[in-house]
Amino acid sequence: MNESIASKIVAAFKVVAFLEALTWVWLLIGMYGKWVGGNEEAVAKPGMTHGIVFIVLVVLTLAVARARAWDVKTLLLGLVATVLPFCSVVFEVWAQRAGKLDAPAAAATAAEPADAIGR
Numbered sequence: 854m855n856e857s858i859a860s861k862i863v864a865a866f867k868v869v870a871f872l873e874a875l876t877w878v879w880l881l882i883g884m885y886g887k888w889v890g891g892n893e894e895a896v897a898k899p900g901m902t903h904g905i906v907f908i909v910l911v912v913l914t915l916a917v918a919r920a921r922a923w924d925v926k927t928l929l930l931g932l933v934a935t936v937l938p939f940c941s942v943v944f945e946v947w948a949q950r951a952g953k954l955d956a957p958a959a960a961a962t963a964a965e966p967a968d969a970i971g972r
Contacts (some may be wrong), residue, residue, distance in 0.1 A: 856956060859920035863954050866913040870941040873910045876903035877938045910935050921958050 881897040886895030914935060918928040927948070934944035948954050 870945040873941040
């Protein structure tokens with residue numbers, strides 16, 4: 854996969870992981886409005902928005918897994934993080950720190966220039 858496209862997929866993943874957490878907050882507020890406030894329509898917009906963002910996050914998680922050659926364990930953690938409240942952000946931070954969102958090492962070493970002697 855072209856590195857330019859892969860880096861754009863990773864950037865989109867980071868943004869959508871954050872948006873997914875925000876839509877969780879909005880949905881929880883809507884649930885409070887529905888169950889405590891008695892407003893049946895309080896979850897309509899947040900629920901639909903969260904559902905769409907969730908689907909986009911799952912697709913982006915699969916795309917990043919392919920672009921960055923994740924192992925099965927990392928992929929499964931990423932997919933589980935899409936379901937649990939606020940874990941999309943936790944997973945994204947962990948993946949960034951663990952180097953799971955960086956370009957594969959093989960591509961990085963292949964792009965290294967030769968030393969001054971030319972070896």
